[in-house]
Amino acid sequence: MRIVCPLCGERDSREFSYKGAALALAYPSEEAGFEAWDDYLHNRDNPAGPTRELWYHGSGCTSWLVVTRNTTTHEILSVELAEDAPESRQEASA
Template identity: 65%
Template sequence: MRIPCPLCGPRDRREFTYQGAAAMLDRPAPDAGAAAWDDYLHNRDNPCGETRDLWFHEAGCGAWLVVTRDTATHAVMTAKLAEKGAS
């Protein structure tokens, strides 16, 4: 898979570190209980199809990217610089 870094151009995915879904998770209340915290910390959706993920260009420019890709085909549609509060 090649990720089109907006700063460096297309690069092999091995230059990047996957950080997870770009969507914010709903953090449980501090007193929510062990089951709620266990679910928050350990369980994630594993969608088939289009996703928006956060990637770090570790072996390159050091940019954080939001990558839109298809998990079934490994096709990358877009890669944009992540910005605080971007959706």
């Protein structure tokens, strides 16, 4: 896999590390309660197909990225800075 970093261009996947589903950006409010936090921390849609996930460009610009990637083919469909991703502006639905 090669990932096109919005700041650095196309780079080898070894420069990046994988964090997990991009829902990590959309965390519940402090008042949301047990169930919402458990769901946010542990449960995953785990789709076979396109998914949005967080990657960290540790050996490059150190940006957090949201990568849209197909888990059945490893095809990378789009890459954006995490700060621009819609997930970072929304709260997880409880």
